[in-house]
Amino acid sequence: xxxxxxxxxxxxxxxxxxxxxxxxxxxxxxxxxxxxxxxxxxxxxxxxxxxxxxxxxxxxxxxxxxxxxxxxxxxxxxxxxxxxxxxxxxxxxxxxxxxxxxxxxxxxxxxxxxxxxxxxxxxxxxxxxxxxxxxxxxxxxxxxxxxxxxxxxxxxxxxxxxxxxxxxxxxxxxxxxxxxxxxxxxxxxxxxxxxxxxxxxxxxxxxxxxxxxxxxxxxxxxxxxxxxxxxxxxxxxxxxxxxxxxxxxxxxxxxxxxxxxxxxxxxxxxxxxx
Amino acid sequence: xxxxxxxxxxxxxxxxxxxxxxxxxxxxxxxxxxxxxxxxxxxxxxxxxxxxxxxxxxxxxxxxxxxxxxxxxxxxxxxxxxxxxxxxxxxxxxxxxxxxxxxxxxxxxxxxxxxxxxxxxxxxxxxxxxxxxxxxxxxxxxxxxxxxxxxxxxxxxxxxxxxxxxxxxxxxxxxxxxxxxxxxxxxxxxxxxxxxxxxxxxxxxxxxxxxxxxxxxxxxxxxxxxxxxxxxxxxxxxxxxxxxxxxxxxxxxxxxxxxxxxxxxxxxxxxxxxxxxxxxxxxxxxxxxxxxxxxxxxxxxxxxxxxxxxxxxxxxxxxxxxxxxxxxxxxx
Numbered sequence: 001x002x003x004x005x006x007x008x009x010x011x012x013x014x015x016x017x018x019x020x021x022x023x024x025x026x027x028x029x030x031x032x033x034x035x036x037x038x039x040x041x042x043x044x045x046x047x048x049x050x051x052x053x054x055x056x057x058x059x060x061x062x063x064x065x066x067x068x069x070x071x072x073x074x075x076x077x078x079x080x081x082x083x084x085x086x087x088x089x090x091x092x093x094x095x096x097x098x099x100x101x102x103x104x105x106x107x108x109x110x111x112x113x114x115x116x117x118x119x120x121x122x123x124x125x126x127x128x129x130x131x132x133x134x135x136x137x138x139x140x141x142x143x144x145x146x147x148x149x150x151x152x153x154x155x156x157x158x159x160x161x162x163x164x165x166x167x168x169x170x171x172x173x174x175x176x177x178x179x180x181x182x183x184x185x186x187x188x189x190x191x192x193x194x195x196x197x198x199x200x201x202x203x204x205x206x207x208x209x210x211x212x213x214x215x216x217x218x219x220x221x222x223x224x225x226x227x228x229x230x231x232x233x234x235x236x237x238x239x240x241x242x243x244x245x246x247x248x249x250x251x252x253x254x255x256x257x258x259x260x261x262x263x264x265x266x267x268x269x270x271x272x273x274x
Numbered sequence: 275x276x277x278x279x280x281x282x283x284x285x286x287x288x289x290x291x292x293x294x295x296x297x298x299x300x301x302x303x304x305x306x307x308x309x310x311x312x313x314x315x316x317x318x319x320x321x322x323x324x325x326x327x328x329x330x331x332x333x334x335x336x337x338x339x340x341x342x343x344x345x346x347x348x349x350x351x352x353x354x355x356x357x358x359x360x361x362x363x364x365x366x367x368x369x370x371x372x373x374x375x376x377x378x379x380x381x382x383x384x385x386x387x388x389x390x391x392x393x394x395x396x397x398x399x400x401x402x403x404x405x406x407x408x409x410x411x412x413x414x415x416x417x418x419x420x421x422x423x424x425x426x427x428x429x430x431x432x433x434x435x436x437x438x439x440x441x442x443x444x445x446x447x448x449x450x451x452x453x454x455x456x457x458x459x460x461x462x463x464x465x466x467x468x469x470x471x472x473x474x475x476x477x478x479x480x481x482x483x484x485x486x487x488x489x490x491x492x493x494x495x496x497x498x499x500x501x502x503x504x505x506x507x508x509x510x511x512x513x514x515x516x517x518x519x520x521x522x523x524x525x526x527x528x529x530x531x532x533x534x535x536x537x538x539x540x541x542x543x544x545x546x547x548x549x550x551x552x553x554x555x556x557x558x559x560x561x562x563x564x565x566x567x568x569x570x571x572x573x574x575x576x577x578x579x580x581x582x583x584x585x586x587x588x589x590x591x592x593x594x595x596x597x598x599x600x601x602x603x604x605x606x
Contacts (some may be wrong), residue, residue: 035462035463035464035465036433036462152550153320154550155550182319182320182489182550182551183319183489183490183491183530183533183534184319184529184530184533184546184547184550184551184566185550185551186533186534186535187533187534187535187544187545187546187547188546188547188548190535190544190546191544191546209462209463210535211537212534212535212536212537213535215535215536215537216535216544239537239538249464250463250464251537252467253463253464253466253467254463254492254537254538255490255492255493255495255496255497256492256496256537256538257492257495257496257519258496259492259496260474260496261466261467261468261470261471261474261496261497262467262471263416263467263468263471263472263475264464264467264468265416265464265468
């Protein structure tokens, strides 16, 4: 359903994303794993339309999701109708549930606004749809009537997910969406996302540095390093039998019983760091 | 009482902070003992009071804070230290490394100035000797081109390198106790491993004790001798790190372990804890974890459990687990 071909992003002389190609099937779940500077977030932002690509193609159901490259960028800005149509294809949930909601808008109203943007519904059906979405993410009436600041981080992230689902997107991009949450809350949100995928068929593109979360939520994974894909395959295969040295290094860095932290960086590499 | 007191003893520590003009308990009861040279982890989620407890060790609490219980360093009460003694204590006997190094270094001055300042100002070391000393420590923490780094300003260094600089600054003071508050949480996993290895080597070389504050139980168990788990302002369990996976007695400790998705066990079931972590001031009359606990009974809601020792561990629970845990998370 989503096809990314030879995607590239340059910031001046710096190549942030270099020749990235992958596809995400309908109802699929793909993780892009990498550390800071790997290009994983830039890749996600290009797919969501928040950054323009320097080259390559992004296709959703076979249609180019321009303005992906220069010729199309010269066209006029997207009209609001087109923008809404794109919103029904792809929605994104960000890392920080504290800054991604309007602090003066009640959570129920934020979800209602997102539903109304995509569907013309009479008031009673709009209310029912909002209640359905809030129920799906596990927020009750009291929380729906609250301002974001009255909610915990996990509840805010639930609100952000409900708002993203209002558009009934085919693809939900989650950019480090559980990284800022407490451990016991991360598990709740991961279970919620798995449940949403099973119930609605929304495909998930999970951007993360957390290999444990990947094991739980994704079927396939890409490992990115310095803008390039270095490994790509089913999650269980990659984690059990990593081929690329960098993937091995990532897995070896995860604490587990018997793990002893080691310095692996040679001094010459350390000297090249900024 | 034994003849030599432990390096650090936090005994029934309670901290009240003014909230809306009224003192509210943020930490109810924290108990931590660190023998000389040992590494102890203080593990908890947000609101558990772990960072505030660490700050109490340094006597660094917000204005208006009220303290109960005691923090004693080598038998000497920190609260009872006169200002001059407290200053020497903070400058030379304990050192702290924080989560965000950028917030704790002067961005306008060079890394070198930051590193030698403590030595020249509070210990009267000559500048040239201080430079020689910190250059050596920088090499030790894996910064090969120390001279160049010392001329740079903090913004020119990556987060991982800057955290090494902070560790070097802490080591330069030759402390007996290092307080590390989530020192690797903002770093990439591969950098986290480097930084934890550097801390472990420095401890080994100096016999340095460590209080490691973290939310990550697996990391805590890998680098520390003993684990103290805090929840909503109270110590709920204290146990040897090697016992964590199989012999944790408190339901919160076990729940926290099984709510972390494992990288290594395929098909492991992710068991989430319902509800959210509470802050100290929100705690009901009974056990703070009672609302989220799978083993809750009536008594838990009315009577707060006191810490009770069993073997080599202590747990504050009316109905602790006594049977070993199934190898956590490996059953589908």
